[in-house]
Amino acid sequence: MIADVASSKPAGESRIPVEDRLFSLVLALLATETGLLKSEILSTVRGYAERYDARGGNANLERQFERDKDDIRDLGIPLETVESPDRPGDNQALRYRIPKGEYDLPVDVRFTADELALLGLAAEVWREASLSADSQRALTKLRSLGIEPREPVIGYAPRLRVRDAAFEPLRQALDKRQRVRFHYLKPGEQAPRLRTVEPYAVVLHEGRWHLHGRDVDAAAPRTFLLSRIVGDVKALPGAPFEPPPADVQDRVLADLQALRLANAADLAVSAGSDAEVRLGKRAVQSDDDAGVIRLHYTDEVVFADELASYGPEVRVLAPASLREAVRARLATVAAAHRAGGVA
Amino acid sequence: MSARPPRRPAGLRAPDKLVFLLSLVPYLLEQRVVDVADAAAHFGVGEQEIRDAVMLIATSGLPGATGTYQPNDLFDIDWDAFEEDDVIVIVHHVAIDDAPKLSAREAAALIAGLRYLSAAPENAGSASLAALTEKLRAGASGEPSRIAVAEEAVDQTLAEVRRAVASGHRLEFDYLNARGEHRRRRVDPLRIASLGADWYLQAYDQLRDDVRNFRIDRMSGLSITDEPIGDHTGRVIPETLFQASPDDLEVVVDVAPESLPLLADYLADSTSTEVDGRLRVTLRLAHVHGLKRLVAGLPGLVTVIAPKEAREVVAAWAEAGLAGYPDDLSDRDAIEAEV
Numbered sequence: 001m002i003a004d005v006a007s008s009k010p011a012g013e014s015r016i017p018v019e020d021r022l023f024s025l026v027l028a029l030l031a032t033e034t035g036l037l038k039s040e041i042l043s044t045v046r047g048y049a050e051r052y053d054a055r056g057g058n059a060n061l062e063r064q065f066e067r068d069k070d071d072i073r074d075l076g077i078p079l080e081t082v083e084s085p086d087r088p089g090d091n092q093a094l095r096y097r098i099p100k101g102e103y104d105l106p107v108d109v110r111f112t113a114d115e116l117a118l119l120g121l122a123a124e125v126w127r128e129a130s131l132s133a134d135s136q137r138a139l140t141k142l143r144s145l146g147i148e149p150r151e152p153v154i155g156y157a158p159r160l161r162v163r164d165a166a167f168e169p170l171r172q173a174l175d176k177r178q179r180v181r182f183h184y185l186k187p188g189e190q191a192p193r194l195r196t197v198e199p200y201a202v203v204l205h206e207g208r209w210h211l212h213g214r215d216v217d218a219a220a221p222r223t224f225l226l227s228r229i230v231g232d233v234k235a236l237p238g239a240p241f242e243p244p245p246a247d248v249q250d251r252v253l254a255d256l257q258a259l260r261l262a263n264a265a266d267l268a269v270s271a272g273s274d275a276e277v278r279l280g281k282r283a284v285q286s287d288d289d290a291g292v293i294r295l296h297y298t299d300e301v302v303f304a305d306e307l308a309s310y311g312p313e314v315r316v317l318a319p320a321s322l323r324e325a326v327r328a329r330l331a332t333v334a335a336a337h338r339a340g341g342v343a
Numbered sequence: 344m345s346a347r348p349p350r351r352p353a354g355l356r357a358p359d360k361l362v363f364l365l366s367l368v369p370y371l372l373e374q375r376v377v378d379v380a381d382a383a384a385h386f387g388v389g390e391q392e393i394r395d396a397v398m399l400i401a402t403s404g405l406p407g408a409t410g411t412y413q414p415n416d417l418f419d420i421d422w423d424a425f426e427e428d429d430v431i432v433i434v435h436h437v438a439i440d441d442a443p444k445l446s447a448r449e450a451a452a453l454i455a456g457l458r459y460l461s462a463a464p465e466n467a468g469s470a471s472l473a474a475l476t477e478k479l480r481a482g483a484s485g486e487p488s489r490i491a492v493a494e495e496a497v498d499q500t501l502a503e504v505r506r507a508v509a510s511g512h513r514l515e516f517d518y519l520n521a522r523g524e525h526r527r528r529r530v531d532p533l534r535i536a537s538l539g540a541d542w543y544l545q546a547y548d549q550l551r552d553d554v555r556n557f558r559i560d561r562m563s564g565l566s567i568t569d570e571p572i573g574d575h576t577g578r579v580i581p582e583t584l585f586q587a588s589p590d591d592l593e594v595v596v597d598v599a600p601e602s603l604p605l606l607a608d609y610l611a612d613s614t615s616t617e618v619d620g621r622l623r624v625t626l627r628l629a630h631v632h633g634l635k636r637l638v639a640g641l642p643g644l645v646t647v648i649a650p651k652e653a654r655e656v657v658a659a660w661a662e663a664g665l666a667g668y669p670d671d672l673s674d675r676d677a678i679e680a681e682v
Contacts, residue, residue: 019360023403026365027438031405044410046403071358076446076484102484104441109482115475122456131452131490137362138449143386144366144442146373155508157536160459160492163604175448175488201489204455207540230601249491257493274636277519278560281498309640312663323668329642330664336646337638337658 021047022068026077030103035082035095038065069096075137078102111142116149121156129162130171164209164226167202169233174199177240179216183230187301192230197222198241201249205256206298212252214241223252225299260298266317267293267307275313292317304329362443363388367396368418369442371433379429390429397431404437450483451490458492495540503565504544508532511572514546517564518557522632527564528557531572534580535559545580547573556584585609592628595648597621602644609637623648635660 024046028036042048042061051061072079077098084093111119119142123135162168166182173180180199183192196216203210209226245251264284269276269291280286283293297303304325307314311330316323355363363386370385371377379397383390397420404417421432445453454476461472480487507514514532519525530546533554537543542559585608593611600622603615611625628634635657638645647654 017399018357019364020399020403022357022361023364023399026361027403028405030438040410044406046406046412049406049410072361074446075358075362076444076449078444078484103439103443105444105482109478111475111478115471115478118457118460118472118475119453122453122460125456125459126452131448131455133359134446134448135452135456137359138445138453140359140362140366140386141443141445141449144369144373146370146385148385155532155534156505157534158460159536159538160456161539163607165604171448171488171490174490201491203490204459204492204539206493206495243486244489246486249489253491253493272519272523272525274519274521274523274561277563278558281500281560305640305642308642308661308664309636310664311635311639311660312667315667327665327668330639330661330668332643333639334658334661334665336643337654337661339655339658 016047016050018047021045022072025068026072026098029079029096029098030100032097035080035097037093037095038062039092041065041096105141105145110145111147113147113150116142116147117151120149121158125158125160128159130168131162160204162209164229166211166226166229166233167209169235170199170202170211170226173233173235174202176235177243179236179238179241180233181236182233184224185228185230187228195222195224196236197224198244200244201252202226203249203252203256205253206260206302208299208302210252210256212248214244223256225302256298260296263297263300265295265297265303265319265322267295268315268317269293270313273310273313275310279310279314300325308333363392364396364400365439365443367393368400368433368436368439371397371400371431372436372440376424376430376432379431382431393431394429397425400433401425444484445479445482447483447485448488450479451488454479454487455490455492458494461494498542498559500562500565501535501542501559503567504532504559504562505535507567508535508544510567513568513570513572514544515564515566515568516557516562519561519563521636522630529568530555530557531575533572533575533578536584538584543584547575547578554578554580556581588629590629592630592634592653594626594628594634594650594653595623596626596638597623597646597648599644602641605641606637606645621646631656639664 025041025048028041028045042058042065043052043054048061048065052058069079079096079098080102082095082097084090084095087093120139123132123139126132126135170180172178177198179196181194181196184195185192197211197213198216199211199213200221201212203212211224211226211229213222213224214220215222267275267279269279271291276291279295280293282295284296285294286292300322304322307316307322307326308329316326367382367386370382374382379390379393383393386393400418401420401422402417404412407413407416415435416437417435418433418437419435421430421434424430424432457472457476504514512532513529515527515529517525518528528548530544530548532544532546534545535542536545536556544557544559544562545554546557547553548555596606597618598606598621600620603622603624606624606626609626609628611627615622615624617623626634628637631653634647634653638647638657639661647657
C-alpha cells in the first residue's frame with residue numbers, strides 16, 4: 001500500500017506544485033544536522049530533482065532555489081547557511097539547514113482559548129490592510145497547537161485602515177533595514193524635498209501613521225507623517241544599516257504623546273453643535289458657561305485641517321498661530337467656492 | 344467546535360499553502376485521530392482543502408540517503424480510515440512534529456492589532472494584553488517589526504455602548520446628526536465597529552426599520568434600558584460603514600491626485616478625468632452637510648464643481664467660519680499669503 005502510493009507518483013511525470021517543492025525542501029533541511037550542499041538539494045529534493053541535469057547547466061534551477069530560500073525565510077523559518085570550515089568563501093561548499101530548535105515554537109509559548117480569541121480579533125483589525133496576510137498566517141500557525149479558541153467576540157468589529165501608499169514599501173524596508181528615498185512636503189515649504197532615511201519604526205498616533213528614522217543628510221533622527229510623502233518610496237540597494245535601539249517604536253510614541261501634551265488650544269464652540277459634542281469629548285478642560293474648551297494636539301497643520309471642517313461651529317482663541325492657520329484655511333475654501341470662482 | 348466559515352480565497356499563494364501544510368502536520372499529530380470535518384472547521388478552510396493537503400503530506404518526506412524517497416522516509420497515514428471514513432491518522436511522521444515559530448512580521452501584525460484593541464474598555468490597560476504580547480515576541484523567529492500603535496484614551500461613551508451590546512439591552516441616547524439635528528434615539532445595539540480612530544455603533548433603528556450606523560462621538564445622554572433587544576437573527580449587518588442610498592447626492596469635485604485616497608469612501612465610481620493637474624471625480628454623499636465638512640477639512644485640496652447649490656453651501660460654511668475672525672487680516676490678504 002505504502003509502496004504503491006510512493007511509486008504511483010513517478011518522478012517527473014507531472015509538474016510538482018510549488019507548495020509541494022517548498023514543503024519537501026523544508027522537510028529535507030529540517031532533517032539534516034550538518035546541512036545539505038546545494039548540489040545535493042537540487043539533485044535529490046522533490047520538485048528540483050525531476051529537473052536536475054547531472055551534466056550541469058542547472059542555472060534556472062539554482063535561481064529557483066534562491067527564490068525559494070527567500071520565500072521560506074520570509075515566513076520566519078530560520079533557514080541557515082553554513083560555510084565549510086575547510087573551504088571558507090567557496091559557494092559550492094556552502095551547506096543549508098533549518099535547525100529544529102530554532103524552527104519549533106518554544107514549548108512555553110502556548111495559548112489559552114481566551115487568548116486565541118483575542119488574537120483572532122487582533123488579526124481581524126487588519127482585515128482591510130496589507131498586514132492581513134501576515135496576521136492570517138500567524139493564526140494558521142497558532143491553530144497547529146490544536147486549541148479551540150473561545151467563541152469569537154460578537155458584536156465587535158474593530159478595523160485599522162492604511163490609506164497611505166507609502167506604508168507597504170516602508171514596512172518592507174523596515175524589515176530589511178534598507179535605506180529609503182522619497183519626496184516629503186513639509187508644511188511651510190513650497191515644494192517637496194528629497195529625503196534619504198533609515199527607517200526605524202512606523203507608528204500610528206492619533207489616527208495617523210508616522211515614520212521615524214534617521215535622516216541621512218541631516219544625520220539626525222526625524223519623524224515624518226506618511227500622508228505628506230509625495231510619490232513613490234524607493235528602497236535603496238546596499239548593506240542593511242545598523243539596527244535601531246530596541247523599543248525605538250515605544251519611544252517614538254512616547255515622544256509624540258509628549259509633543260501632544262505640550263500643545264494646548266483654547267476653542268470657543270457653539271452650543272449644541274457637532275463641534276461641541278465631538279471636540280468636547282476630547283477636552284481636557286471645559287468652561288460650559290463660556291462655551292470654551294481646551295484640547296491637546298500633536299500637529300498644528302493636521303489639527304487646523306480638522307478644525308476648519310467645523311466651519312462656524314468652532315473659533316480658535318489661542319494659540320495665535322493655530323488661529324491664523326484655521327482662518328487661512330477657511331479663507332482658501334471660501335475663495336475656491338465663491339461665485340465666479342473656478343467653475 | 345465552532346463553525347468558522349471558510350474565508351480563505353481559493354487562490355492562496357504558495358507560501359501560504361506551505362504555512363498551512365507545516366501547521367496541519369503538528370495539529371494532526373497532536374489530535375492523533377481527527378475527522379476531516381473537524382480539521383476543516385478548526386483551520387477555517389474547506390474539507391476538500393484538508394483532504395488535498397493530507398494527500399500531499401502522506402506522499403511527502405525525505406529524499407533519504409539514496410535520494411529516492413523510500414517508504415521509511417515518508418509520512419504515512421491510515422489509508423483505510425482516510426478513504427473510507429474521512430478520518431485522518433498519521434501513522435508515521437518525519438522531520439516535523441511541532442508548531443512553527445511566527446515570523447517577525449506576523450508577530451508584529453498581531454502585537455499592533457492587540458495594541459489597537461486596548462482601546463476597547465474591557466481590554467484597557469489589561470495585564471493579559473501585555474503578557475500576550477510578550478508571548479508573541481517569544482514565539483517569533485526575529486525581533487518583531489517595529490510597527491506600533493498608540494494606546495488611545497478610552498471614551499466613556501464607548502464603554503457604555505459596549506456594555507449595552509454585550510448585555511443585549513436596548514439603548515437610548517441623544518444623537519446629533521451631520522445636519523445638526525438633535526434627536527433622542529432608542530435602538531437595538533448590534534455591533535461596535537471602528538475605522539482607525541473613529542468608532543461606530545451599528546444598531547437596529549425601529550423608527551426606520553433598518554440597521555443604521557451611529558458615530559459614538561456624536562452620542563450623549565446614554566442610558567441602557569431594561570428592555571432586551573429584539574430577535575435579529577438573520578439580519579445582515581453591513582460590513583461597510585458607508586452605505587449607499589438611492590437618495591444620495593452626487594457631487595462633482597476636483598481633487599489633488601495625492602488626496603484621492605482620502606475620498607475613497609465617497610467615490611461614486613472609479614472613473615476620473617484630469618483637469619489642470621487635478622482629478623475630476625464624482626462623490627456620493629448622503630447630504631450637503633456632510634460634504635461641507637469634508638471639503639472644509641481638506642482645504643485647498645478639494646474643490647466642488649457641481650451642482651451649484653453644493654458649491655454655495657460649502658462657500659457659505661467657510662464664509663461663516665471666517666466671520667468668526669473679523670479682526671484678523673482680511674481674507675484677501677490671507678489668500679495671497681497662502682498661495
